[in-house]
Amino acid sequence: MNFSELGKVIDVLSKEKGIDKGIITHAIEQAFLVTTRKKFGIQGEYETKYNAEYDDIEIFQFKNVVEDVRDNVVEIPLEEARKEDPDVEVGDQLGFKIEDPKFTRVDIQTVKQIIMQKVRDAEREILFSEFKHREGDLITGIARRYERGNIIVDLGKADAVLSRREIIPGESFNTGDRIQAYLSEVVMTNRGPEIRLSRTSPMFLVKLFELEVPEIQDGTIEIKSAAREPGQRAKIAVQSVDKDIDPVGACVGMKGSRVQNVVNELRGEKIDIVKWNDDLITFTTAALAPSEIENIGVDHEERSMDVVVEEDQLSLAIGRRGQNVRLAAMLTGYKINIISKVKLQEKVKLSVENLLQIPALNEATAQVLVQNGVMAIGDFLATDDEEVASLIGLQASDIATAKEELTAKIEEGGVELQPEGEEELVSASAVPQYKGIIEKDGASSEDGEDAKFSEAEKRLREELAAFKIK
Structure with missing residues (x-):
């Protein structure tokens, strides 16, 4: 059987799609295997192999040697089998090369469809793998269009989704605008990998500071906790491993240049930079600044704190519409009750x-x-x-x-x-909506291949695996 220019097809698809030639070759072999089984009987045992030397697909059929044939698709009589191999015995399996399968135009069309489907699946896998390991990074793209209020962002090789709830309140983007965002999640869907972005996540704030402050990049300063009310106000807690370096001053920068760059990216969001302290009471006092704290009672079992302030400090401790105490609660991970002295x-x-x-x-x-x-x-x-x-x-x-x-x-x-x-x-009382304290990289990660995929991804992969005929 001769299918001309199969090698050229493999080369072109490999270069255009960025897919390994072995994957394309396997897709072609699988496509012919599926078509062969449909044509000659699905109960039969077949094998397809691409012969690079002759640029051709070789198809083999295997039959069991028997005395009395009941099914011609899977069995061959001993007498006929010995014409091919004189040493064959009953119970052996004999392979035959199908020289001319007489594929019709419909069969060839089926082969093409299967090949293209498998190439698309391979493309999806490549995109998924490429962006999955970039979860947690800053990423930049171009706004292309709006779909049901969500912004589709062109990342070059793929499109990402910036949903309405992940856009900072009050900001808008036009087609062609540059968008910087936090890559929060990559999931496999029926339509392929979906790359989800966020501009409201506290981690977006953390990554922007990592970008602006070299001391954070080299590990001299560490961001221990972060809390945001997007578009309004945020707090981050920082710690220096070098006693000679002021972590707050380093994050603020000369004349406030570093923090101002972050503020500009967040559309004017006010940012409080707090010095981290392992002592919870000291840290909470700093987190509730600029108010002056009289006393703090801590209940570690209930993860709550009663904070006592003078009457004239109540409004500062609570903040506008409770904002200060809410952010402090998220920063510490404890419920905070503000009590008048x-x-x-x-x-x-x-x-x-x-x-x-x-x-x-x-x-x-x-x-x-x-x-x-x-x-x-x-x-x-x-x-x-x-x-x-x-x-x-x-x-x-x-x-x-x-x-x-x-x-x-x-x-x-x-x-x-x-x-x-x-x-x-x-x-006033504030229960943290989330725990702002940042865990070390890998602290909550799972080992093994299964950790990469969500339940939905696993189900999709199982369906794809079931579709493939081995």
């Missing part, structure tokens, strides 16, 4: 007055109980006798007697269980 003192005063309804307590012992979380009569009754006794220096029996007397008064209706006129203590 005046309100806290008033709450303590009311709690002490409430506890003084207990005859066994005086103002000093009531203060001690409040400091340990016993804020009202109800808390006192619910706390273990031994624990209360150890806090205020009395006997457990005295506490038990006090509780009995207190219970009798409550039944008579002469005791207020909770302080009267108590105001809401928390002035």
